[in-house]
Amino acid sequence: MTEGMLEHIEAHIIRMEGNLMHGRRVLLLSKLIAKKDGLEYDDDILTFAAYFHDVAAYPYYRKLFSAEFDHALESSRLIPELAREYGFSDIKIEIIVEATRFHNKANMGIHNETKLIRNADGVDYLGYMAVARDFSKFPGDFGKVLKSLKRRKDQFFPLIDLPYAKELAVPRVKELEEFIRRFEEECLGVL
Ligand SMILES: [Fe+2]
Ligand SMILES: [Fe+2]
Numbered sequence: 001m002t003e004g005m006l007e008h009i010e011a012h013i014i015r016m017e018g019n020l021m022h023g024r025r026v027l028l029l030s031k032l033i034a035k036k037d038g039l040e041y042d043d044d045i046l047t048f049a050a051y052f053h054d055v056a057a058y059p060y061y062r063k064l065f066s067a068e069f070d071h072a073l074e075s076s077r078l079i080p081e082l083a084r085e086y087g088f089s090d091i092k093i094e095i096i097v098e099a100t101r102f103h104n105k106a107n108m109g110i111h112n113e114t115k116l117i118r119n120a121d122g123v124d125y126l127g128y129m130a131v132a133r134d135f136s137k138f139p140g141d142f143g144k145v146l147k148s149l150k151r152r153k154d155q156f157f158p159l160i161d162l163p164y165a166k167e168l169a170v171p172r173v174k175e176l177e178e179f180i181r182r183f184e185e186e187c188l189g190v191l
Contacts, residue, residue: 001047005086009051016060022124022133023051029120029168036164039112045092048083049099049117055082076101106159119165122156127172131179142191149180 013020027050034041055061056074065074076097083093099117102108109115125133130152138144153173160169 001044005044006047009048009086013051013058016055016058018051018058018060019054020051022054025124025129026050026053026117026120029123029165030116033119033123033162033164033168034112034116037162039116039162041112041116042092042095044088045095045099045113046116048086048088049096049103049113050120052079052082052096053100053103053117053121055079055100072101072104104159107161115162119160119162122159123165123168123172125152125156126169127175128179129172130176142187146180146183146187146191149176152176 010020013023027047030041030046030050033039034046052075054071054075055078056065056069057071061074061078065071079097079100080093083096088096095111095113098109098111099114102114103118103121105118109118130149134145134148134152138148153176157169157173160166
């Protein structure tokens with residue numbers, strides 16, 4: 001992907017008040033996993049999917065949906081129009097749609113980009129990263145944070161099936177469990 005296109009994508013994410021740093025990390029992690037596990041991918045597809053896989057959950061679109069919604073499914077429905085703006089072909093759009101649709105569904109999809117985004121996304125919601133993300137998601141509500149953190153392992157660890165992603169995830173799960181254990185002790189039931 002050209003630098004100009006990447007700048008354009010990042011400006012787009014900022015306009016939608018999206019999670020730019022999560023997009024950047026998912027892209028970096030997915031490339032790292034691809035390299036270590038020897039998976040080929042299309043750079044433009046992987047980059048676009050990394051930045052836009054959560055697009056329906058970004059504040060710009062989030063208000064269009066009810067409280068309970070499948071953000072992966074709704075994001076995949078927004079992808080074709082968004083990707084066309086960047087000149088992606090229908091064949092490439094189909095792969096970005098798959099990667100987005102199945103980024104939170106274990107073993108679904110056939111493309112390497114789908115597996116890479118799912119594994120990278122899972123790794124980015126484990127460990128101290130999960131702690132940081134949930135504390136900023138529910139500021140000031142320790143009870144909600146703790147409840148959410150306790151779900152993160154069951155939510156994301158089963159999605160991770162690529163060898164290097166597992167290598168990254170295992171110590172993160174331990175960190176998360178240790179954090180939860182100590183945090184609960186330190187809260188003394190007051191949270
Ligand atoms: Fe997501
Ligand atoms: Fe994500």
